[in-house]
Amino acid sequence: MAQSNSVEIRIRDAKPTMTRVEKTVAEYVEPRLATVKSMSIKQLAHNSRTSEASVLRFCKTLGYRGYRDFILSLSAALGSDESVAEERRYTDIRPGDDLATIIENVSFNNRRSIEETLSVLDKEQMARAVMLLCAAPRIDWYGLGASGIVCADAQQKFMRINKRCQAFVDGHSMQTAAALLKSWDVAVLVSNSGTTAEILDALELVRAAGAKSIALTRYSKSPLALGADVVLRISTPEVTFRSGAMGSRIAMLNLVDILFSGVASAQYDEIKEYLERTHDALSSRHRE
Template sequence: MSINDNILIKIRDMKHSLTPVEKLVAEYVLENLEEIPHLSIKNLAQQAKTSDASVLRFCKTMGYTGYRSFIVSISASLGSMEEETRDQYTDIQPGDELPVIISNISRNNIKSIEDTLSVINKNEIARAVKMLRQSNRIAFFGIGASGLVGIDAEQKFSRINKMCHTYTDGHSQLTAATLLEKGDVAIFISNSGNTIEILDALDIAKKNGACIIAITKYNKSGLADRANIVLSISTPEVTIRSGAMGSRIAMLTVIDILFAGVASAEYKSVKKYLTKTHNIIASKQRK
């Protein structure tokens, strides 16, 4: 179950990776939200120009056991519609004044985190924390902005004496994946979930028995399909102007959650490492 379940965000993020028939249902739902709670499955199928079975399949794709639970979730999400409309993502515009930029970027980052809480599954987080605690070593894989998230993760987990490293280019990723074994954890970070280099390394790591954790956008993708554990994020990149700002913030938040989960669960044993690393850095800052 998601931490702050919001079906509207799930449909928005998943829409472009649905089958053509499921996409018809998704588009009709998003365009006619107010009437959806009052429609039977047959009525919705007729309005979306599809079948009852297709509507039910769409509901299951979105993570619901049936049509009734889907409708209940829609009704609950409608309550936050006014706030959602007021707080949309804002792209970079030519000539924006600095105060506008400060406000827009701050709101975008806040919304990225809030929307991620609507799609990330707390049970998957618990499974990921458990695997990280049991791991012999941890390998982070990411390219571009996702690679920067991996570097941040390595810095954090190194502080609690976890054997880990980040690989940010295709060749080193293939080499690292080849050397992974059962008992190791490989965390693949990719917003799209379809980066070729990431998928190539994933296939090798999985074949070697490593546990695969994916941090990726909430949609259907090669990465989400092949991972053992999927930690979803929600951050639409508005256009090419905004780059990977939203996804980076969301991914960094997921890394922070995993780190805090492991550190909290093992606090008695890792406290000494946190203290040592804090003290050595603090001593250098005083000089």
């Protein structure tokens, strides 16, 4: 994937939760990336009719340490790809597409969801998440709808390595489970928007119980992201209502695979017996 998109992706994903002034900076920067890379913070503030403090807040909202970090990232990205304008874009479900087109479009969208998520993924946060999951005596997964499917997939994977792990996919069961957590337990809360009421209610109970929380979500400034101990961001535009949550689901499933592989690798000597036993059990059933 073209690296230059990583800056555009950060702006696109952060805009819904930006302040009014930060959006003003974003709207100036988005169509002028190549020009902005040569500007000082003073020039950008003047040209966007904001202030240097506002530009700095804009950079930090995008996840950069400061203005210099933002410009270095932008310059490196633009230098690595001169054909951004010609890049193919996400395509939604359209009436009358032939099957070959549908196969190509859906596969392209799924690949881009994973690639764009990797471009914004914080590896330090991922390392913290793996560490917490390794140490947890109990792991809960909370999610509704398509996010619940992600939770069910996680439960199936972590059960294979003998982790006490369960998926909860409705509000009442989430709240009941969260209220019973202990301080060493971990709850993974899955929500694309980070604003789902049931998920936020569960997060409040997780925190009250003293347990650790990991958020899988799109927006870094959502209530879920701001309240969780660890945040694993995805990045994927849901093109319109037609395609539903396909992109976010694929991106989240990929993060689940990374988490599972990270835990399994870190504890391989302890869990290899369980992997072998579950593999043999399933293989023997398939032979019958």
